Amino acid sequence: MAESNQLNLNESKMVVPLNMWVLISNFKLAYNLLRRPDGTFNRDLAEFLDRKVPANASPVDGVFSFDVVVERETSLLSRIYRPDEGENHARTLVDIEKPVTSEVIPVIIFFHGGSFAHSSADSAIYDTLCRRLVGICNAVVVSVNYRRAPENRYPCAYDDGWTALQWVSSRSWLQSRKDKKVHIYLAGDSSGGNIVHHVARKAVESGVEVMGNILLNPLFGGEERTESEKRLDGKYFVRIQDRDWYWRAFLPEGENKDHEACNPFGPKGRSLEGIPFPKSLIVVAGLDLVQDWQLAYAKGLEKAGQNVKLLYLEQATIGFYLLPNNEHFSTVMDEIKSFVSSDRS
Amino acid sequence: MKREHHHLHPNPHDPSPSSVPAPSPPSSTPPTTSTIAGAYSGYSIHNGTTSSGKSKLWDECAAADGGMDELLAVVGYKVRSSDMAEVAQKLEQLEEAMGNARDGISQLSNDTVHFNPADISNWLETMINNLDVPPPPPPPLPQQHSVDSSSSSAAFLPQTESSTITTSVDRAFEDSSSSDYDLKAIAGKAIYTTAAATADSLSPSSKRVKPSPAESSSSTRPLVLVDSQENGIRLVHTLMACAEAVHQNNLSLAEALVKQIGFLAVSQVGAMRKVATYFAEALARRIYGLYPENPIHHSFSDMLQIHFYETCPYLKFAHFTANQAILEAFQGKNRVHVIDFSMNQGMQWPALMQALALRPGGPPAFRLTGIGPPAADNSDHLQEVGWKLAQLAETIHVEFEYRGFVANSLADLDASMLELRPSETEAVAVNSVFELHKLLARPGAVEKVLSVVRQIRPEIVTVVEQEANHNGPGFLDRFTESLHYYSTMFDSLEGSVNSQDKVMSEVYLGKQICNVVACEGVDRVERHETLGQWRTRFGSAGFTPVHLGSNAFKQASMLLALFAGGDGYRVEENNGCLMLGWHTRPLIATSAWQLATKSVVAH
Numbered sequence: 001m002a003e004s005n006q007l008n009l010n011e012s013k014m015v016v017p018l019n020m021w022v023l024i025s026n027f028k029l030a031y032n033l034l035r036r037p038d039g040t041f042n043r044d045l046a047e048f049l050d051r052k053v054p055a056n057a058s059p060v061d062g063v064f065s066f067d068v069v070v071e072r073e074t075s076l077l078s079r080i081y082r083p084d085e086g087e088n089h090a091r092t093l094v095d096i097e098k099p100v101t102s103e104v105i106p107v108i109i110f111f112h113g114g115s116f117a118h119s120s121a122d123s124a125i126y127d128t129l130c131r132r133l134v135g136i137c138n139a140v141v142v143s144v145n146y147r148r149a150p151e152n153r154y155p156c157a158y159d160d161g162w163t164a165l166q167w168v169s170s171r172s173w174l175q176s177r178k179d180k181k182v183h184i185y186l187a188g189d190s191s192g193g194n195i196v197h198h199v200a201r202k203a204v205e206s207g208v209e210v211m212g213n214i215l216l217n218p219l220f221g222g223e224e225r226t227e228s229e230k231r232l233d234g235k236y237f238v239r240i241q242d243r244d245w246y247w248r249a250f251l252p253e254g255e256n257k258d259h260e261a262c263n264p265f266g267p268k269g270r271s272l273e274g275i276p277f278p279k280s281l282i283v284v285a286g287l288d289l290v291q292d293w294q295l296a297y298a299k300g301l302e303k304a305g306q307n308v309k310l311l312y313l314e315q316a317t318i319g320f321y322l323l324p325n326n327e328h329f330s331t332v333m334d335e336i337k338s339f340v341s342s343d344r345s
Numbered sequence: 346m347k348r349e350h351h352h353l354h355p356n357p358h359d360p361s362p363s364s365v366p367a368p369s370p371p372s373s374t375p376p377t378t379s380t381i382a383g384a385y386s387g388y389s390i391h392n393g394t395t396s397s398g399k400s401k402l403w404d405e406c407a408a409a410d411g412g413m414d415e416l417l418a419v420v421g422y423k424v425r426s427s428d429m430a431e432v433a434q435k436l437e438q439l440e441e442a443m444g445n446a447r448d449g450i451s452q453l454s455n456d457t458v459h460f461n462p463a464d465i466s467n468w469l470e471t472m473i474n475n476l477d478v479p480p481p482p483p484p485p486l487p488q489q490h491s492v493d494s495s496s497s498s499a500a501f502l503p504q505t506e507s508s509t510i511t512t513s514v515d516r517a518f519e520d521s522s523s524s525d526y527d528l529k530a531i532a533g534k535a536i537y538t539t540a541a542a543t544a545d546s547l548s549p550s551s552k553r554v555k556p557s558p559a560e561s562s563s564s565t566r567p568l569v570l571v572d573s574q575e576n577g578i579r580l581v582h583t584l585m586a587c588a589e590a591v592h593q594n595n596l597s598l599a600e601a602l603v604k605q606i607g608f609l610a611v612s613q614v615g616a617m618r619k620v621a622t623y624f625a626e627a628l629a630r631r632i633y634g635l636y637p638e639n640p641i642h643h644s645f646s647d648m649l650q651i652h653f654y655e656t657c658p659y660l661k662f663a664h665f666t667a668n669q670a671i672l673e674a675f676q677g678k679n680r681v682h683v684i685d686f687s688m689n690q691g692m693q694w695p696a697l698m699q700a701l702a703l704r705p706g707g708p709p710a711f712r713l714t715g716i717g718p719p720a721a722d723n724s725d726h727l728q729e730v731g732w733k734l735a736q737l738a739e740t741i742h743v744e745f746e747y748r749g750f751v752a753n754s755l756a757d758l759d760a761s762m763l764e765l766r767p768s769e770t771e772a773v774a775v776n777s778v779f780e781l782h783k784l785l786a787r788p789g790a791v792e793k794v795l796s797v798v799r800q801i802r803p804e805i806v807t808v809v810e811q812e813a814n815h816n817g818p819g820f821l822d823r824f825t826e827s828l829h830y831y832s833t834m835f836d837s838l839e840g841s842v843n844s845q846d847k848v849m850s851e852v853y854l855g856k857q858i859c860n861v862v863a864c865e866g867v868d869r870v871e872r873h874e875t876l877g878q879w880r881t882r883f884g885s886a887g888f889t890p891v892h893l894g895s896n897a898f899k900q901a902s903m904l905l906a907l908f909a910g911g912d913g914y915r916v917e918e919n920n921g922c923l924m925l926g927w928h929t930r931p932l933i934a935t936s937a938w939q940l941a942t943k944s945v946v947a948h
Contacts, residue, residue: 051421
């Protein structure tokens with residue numbers, strides 16, 4: 001058993017740069033310490049270990065950020081990242097919410113990953129990713145610090161996403177000048193990708209326009225054991241048993257993975273046919289064991305007549321977008337950039 | 346902004362006079378795979394704005410860092426590029442050990458005390474060593490019965506202390522995750538035994554003694570808005586305009602604007618109104634030259650501090666985390682001596698004394714030297730405090746000795762005055778809570794004090810300071826920084842239940858605001874500086890960090906839960922230090938230090 005573990009570790013080392021391997025393996029190891037067999041979570045240790053960075057109203061590499069408590073009652077916080085627009089000075093309370101000057105600027109509402117349990121909007125890995133998105137897409141990014149499992153189960157994360165979406169869409173200072181509307185895109189990785197789908201659905205049902213969904217290695221699943229899950233179990237940083245733990249922590253007690261949150265096109269899913277769902281960009285890593293579910297999701301959207309672009313990265317593992325030193329990173333960033341820029345003149 | 350490559354380099358477009366971009370360090374080893382032919386810049390956290398003097402130091406630090414992997418540094422981890430393969434190996438090794446050890450994961454998760462997770466190599470090493478040694482049976486945890494915070498602040502008048510102590514000893518074996526405000530002193534014992542046993546192989550990586558390079562003082566500007574500014578925007582605008590007018594010495598304009606602030610503030614609600622009012626008053630004082638404020642009677646300022654202590658967790662967190670570090674440093678010592686630079690009403694010490702009283706094997710002899718400014722009415726205020734603590738000591742059976750020292754400034758102290766005893770017989774801790782920054786008002790003072798501290802040869806120096814830069818050279822920057830800082834502080838008070846406590850706390854903070862904004866020169870004593878700046882200063886003065894661990898973190902987090910309306914309080918670990926903040930904005934930071942030469946000696 002130890003030997004095959006060794007083989008597994010060696011395999012994953014061959015497909016990612018060494019520092020990325022260290023980063024993801026370090027997370028894997030830390031996360032193993034935090035999940036308890038009884039379904040509880042060592043939150044104190046999790047917060048102690050998580051590397052966080054404060055917001056910074058002084059621009060760095062053309063991006064500045066600040067945090068806003070979007071809803072006091074739930075302490076829902078979001079981190080806003082804005083392009084500097086050449087002004088080169090630290091923002092203060094006066095000018096932090098100055099209206100955007102562009103004719104068209106995408107506002108990307110970002111939901112960080114962590115399988116619904118880990119990380120925060122101010123986690124360093126996600127702060128870094130959001131800053132990169134601003135620079136690459138020339139967008140405003142709003143990273144939502146949604147409530148996490150197991151302390152806050154379904155539908156808390158989705159509710160928080162919806163609250164944030166409503167907040168963003170009502171900010172006059174985020175409106176593109178061309179049409180005095182906020183051009184909203186939803187983006188997320190892992191559990192964040194899952195949240196994107198459900199928040200988009202809620203938006204559509206409530207008449208709030210979302211221009212596109214970006215799902216990076218989104219978390220979907222189901223009761224069935226798929227081929228990719230069996231083939232890749234434990235091979236590239238992730239085990240099925242870990243995935244199961246997180247679903248048990250997030251889904252309502254007593255529910256299984258065919259719950260609509262986990263399996264939107266499964267037996268308990270609701271049809272998306274005839275619904276003006278936003279166009280979707282779905283990125284699937286070829287070495288991610290839940291890819292069958294991600295591909296099924298893309299297919300489900302297609303079958304419902306929705307606009308889907310699927311980007312399948314054969315040799316990518318989970319977390320490839322956390323560091324820029326791999327070809328998948330640039331491929332994906334290029335795609336995201338054109339995805340959010342298609343309505344720019 | 347796109348760049349051609351992703352190494353650290355300065356932003357060439359930053360022309361602001363108060364900031365010179367940090368020059369790029371010698372580039373570290375390139376990534377291990379072929380670089381992407383892309384235009385994506387590696388974003389650097391350190392690339393803040395610093396003065397030219399500081400950026401030089403940063404340069405040295407970068408070189409001294411020996412080539413930290415930049416991409417990992419950006420996401421919060423410190424791994425030398427040259428160590429990457431070794432760290433990978435440790436990850437594999439630990440994974441295997443965790444798989445093999447019975448209950449390994451549970452042990453690492455529940456019993457082990459973790460330190461400084463940014464240093465992955467050390468973190469892994471500590472865990473690997475922990476798994477080798479079967480954990481000793483959990484020692485009895487000293488518990489302090491002090492759920493009712495209102496009794497603990499006046500705790501030096503022991504009422505039912507002895508019966509309280511008895512009950513809590515019985516409770517010592519109970520659920521160790523009690524949410525009482527207590528010091529779980531010896532949770533880290535397992536680590537200590539291990540570290541001592543493997544000291545030879547571990548000495549460069551012993552968890553307590555790894556010297557970290559002096560940090561740069563990048564001036565980030567963290568901002569948390571609790572309510573959208575759209576409502577209060579005119580008020581903030583006017584405040585800033587007024588500060589600008591003062592800065593440019595346009596006093597008639599400033600005067601007009603101050604009045605306008607008054608009108609606008611009235612229509613605001615909540616924290617913003619109060620903050621604006623205090624800042625407006627401070628601006629008015631500056632305009633009219635009405636500073637310093639009449640010195641207030643110490644019993645009034647004591648009272649303000651007590652209310653502040655009750656309303657929000659900042660002081661309690663400061664005391665708690667400092668005490669935790671002191672307790673750990675005093676482990677195994679039979680005679681201990683605390684030198685408190687911030688004596689005030691001695692609120693920090695009952696908890697420490699109680700924890701010492703409950704030490705397995707009995708308490709050490711405890712000596713306290715309390716240092717404070719002269720009382721305006723010449724009363725022997727320090728002695729009174731000492732006397733109350735002596736009474737407590739008697740009821741909890743701790744041998745106690747006290748000396749109060751009146752000094753106008755800490756810089757007036759010399760080691761010879763303190764009647765130090767040989768370090769083999771008496772271990773010393775030096776403690777300073779919100780005091781050191783005051784020394785920055787006089788050139789040379791802080792350096793003098795730190796050299797005296799060195800002469801004291803303490804086991805540990807505990808320091809708590811406001812996490813802000815309110816000591817920059819430019820008035821406008823100081824005004825803006827402090828406006829952000831105190832806005833966040835006041836926001837955190839909004840949830841408190843007791844309105845009188847809240848008002849008093851606001852007055853307490855208002856005095857600081859006044860000092861930062863209205864005063865200059867030796868009168869301006871609220872010269873707060875950031876953890877990064879203090880790190881540099883302590884490093885230069887010959888100290889190395891002592892890390893605070895996950896045990897202190899966890900208990901500090903539990904402490905926060907006791908405060909009503911306290912949802913927003915957050916404890917954060919920062920390279921071995923602990924910070925307390927409101928939401929994502931750190932507001933105070935606790936650090937601990939030891940003499941640099943001590944790092945050769947393993948505990």
